[in-house]
Amino acid sequence: MTSSDLRDTLRQMLAVLEEERQALAGLDLDAIVGATNNKNHLCGTLDSVDPATLDEECLGLVDAARRLNEVNRQVRNIVAANVSRRLDALTGGPQLYRASAGYTRAATLA
Structure with missing residues (x-):
């Protein structure tokens, strides 16, 4: 792979990561899955x-x-912690997954 090709691939990775960030912000599952597939493809190229x-x-x-x-x-971890907290609130059950205090605090601010 030439330096030019590598730079193009890395720029594509940055674009995909930005798309993933926007998909996470909008909780757009289709876009999250698409970004994951694109990242995996680009990682294969970078291997x-x-x-x-x-x-x-x-x-x-x-x-x-x-x-x-x-x-x-x-x-992703903040979203998962928030979901866990809400599910526990519904069931009154103990958490199977405990996020660190920083993630839990951030989730309550979201």
Whole structure:
């Protein structure tokens, strides 16, 4: 894969991660599943890349993608904690999954 192709793939990954963020914000299940499929495809493309060949621009794109992916992961966890809290409130039952205090607090603010 050329540097140009790699940069294009990383830019596509950033676009997909942004689409996923918007899908999570709107709780759009079809868009979330589509973003997941697109991420998996792009990860398959990136599997063949030798990390030693990354230039500064590519490293910056990788870092941006890593940060955006982490934000999306935290949003997914907040949504899951909020759902668990609401289900427990309905049933009065104990939680099977306990989110950390930070996620629980963020979920109550949402």
